[in-house]
Amino acid sequence: MGAGHRRRDPIMLIPGFNLAAGNYQRARRQIIVATILVALLALLLIGQIALWAAVRREQAAVASQLTRMEGELQRHQEQVRPILTGIPGDVIKRYESRVATFNRILDASSFSWTALLLELERSVPPAVFLSEIHPDLATGAVKLRGVARSFDDLTLLLRGLEQRTAFRDVYLLRQAERKAQSNGPEGLDFEASLLYQGRGQ
Numbered sequence: 001m002g003a004g005h006r007r008r009d010p011i012m013l014i015p016g017f018n019l020a021a022g023n024y025q026r027a028r029r030q031i032i033v034a035t036i037l038v039a040l041l042a043l044l045l046i047g048q049i050a051l052w053a054a055v056r057r058e059q060a061a062v063a064s065q066l067t068r069m070e071g072e073l074q075r076h077q078e079q080v081r082p083i084l085t086g087i088p089g090d091v092i093k094r095y096e097s098r099v100a101t102f103n104r105i106l107d108a109s110s111f112s113w114t115a116l117l118l119e120l121e122r123s124v125p126p127a128v129f130l131s132e133i134h135p136d137l138a139t140g141a142v143k144l145r146g147v148a149r150s151f152d153d154l155t156l157l158l159r160g161l162e163q164r165t166a167f168r169d170v171y172l173l174r175q176a177e178r179k180a181q182s183n184g185p186e187g188l189d190f191e192a193s194l195l196y197q198g199r200g201q
Contacts, residue, residue: 123160
């Protein structure tokens with residue numbers, strides 16, 4: 001061969017192998033994934049907007065209903081006011097007294113003595129004797145009076161009351177030494193209070 005001719009290396013081609021095709025497929029998959037994520041976010045946003053709009057509509061409906069009810073109540077009060085002015089004061093007082101009596105009867109009917117005594121029985125240790133139980137039927141406050149053989153027994157009583165879920169705000173109001181008598185045991189006279197939450201059971 002002459003000097004003017006240079007030897008050229010043959011170009012090696014691998015059939016079916018294309019770097020550009022692989023990059024395109026990866027980019028295509030990324031675009032698809034990104035499109036799906038955007039679509040999901042759009043659906044979530046649309047759902048949130050729809051929920052917010054429904055809540056706003058419901059709030060507006062409730063506010064409108066409250067406004068209407070307040071207007072009706074005010075009209076009724078205006079209609080009743082002239083009637084009340086014509087009723088003597090002693091009649092109104094008797095009526096209020098009857099209402100208070102009925103409320104006390106309702107409170108008494110909703111108070112469960114059995115449940116209260118059962119809870120106390122589960123809380124009182126053997127060396128403590130209850131002599132008086134005074135419940136307030138309206139508020140659920142209960143005052144207890146009794147005798148404990150020792151201060152440790154009295155402490156057991158208070159802890160037992162505090163551990164019952166039906167009782168709260170347990171307080172020792174008074175304690176005093178009790179001398180031996182013919183009609184009672186020797187120990188500590190005490191008075192305690194608690195709030196009974198088991199009414200109506």
